[in-house]
Amino acid sequence: MKKISKRTRVLATGVALAALGAGAFGAVSANAAPAAAPAAAVAKADAKNKNTMRTTHLTVKAATEAAEATLKAAEKENQRVSVAVVDRDGNTVVTLRGDGAGPQSYDAAQKKAFTAVSWNAPTSELAKRLANAPTLKDIPGTLFLAGGAPVTAKGAPVAGIGVAGAPSGDLDEKFARAGVAELAK
Secondary structure: OOOOOHHHHHHHHHHHHHHHHHHHHHHHHHHOOOOOOOHHHHHHHHHHOOOOOOOOOOOHHHHHHHHHHHHHHHHHOOOOOEEEEEEOOOOEEEEEEOOOOOHHHHHHHHHHHHHHHHHOOOHHHHHHHOOOOHHHHHOOOOOOOOOEEEEEEOOEEEEEEEEEOOOOHHHHHHHHHHHHHHHHO
């Protein structure tokens, strides 16, 4: 084995420490927060920005109250269902699986709610459209069976309520409408 000179060891150690220091600096730099824009520039850009829009969404509290009212309406008729409430973008806000509801009902309720808000129409009406446009059913995440109802504010959809598990879609949709009615109070 060849002996390494003291000078080579010192130089190698220096290079290693320099590399380690550069790596640490890079890691700190990469995690540093970006500089904030001046407040005046932000306010000016927001005041004149026509490339953005505001949307209305249900609160978690309102979505929960609607889901609970839906489940209570089903329980009054001795039906075991699941209910889902989705926001304007189709994201699930709350789901409740009623006691004794079938395992398929959970997913079906979410899909009905998504379908109702996507087209801003009850899913029973949308199911009728399949006769003229059968490929609608191929859109991922949708379910064209009665049981979904849209929730609107100022004429625009803000949420969807889906119900699944009753013996008919008409009952599912009746319960979904009870949740919509709860929000109108």
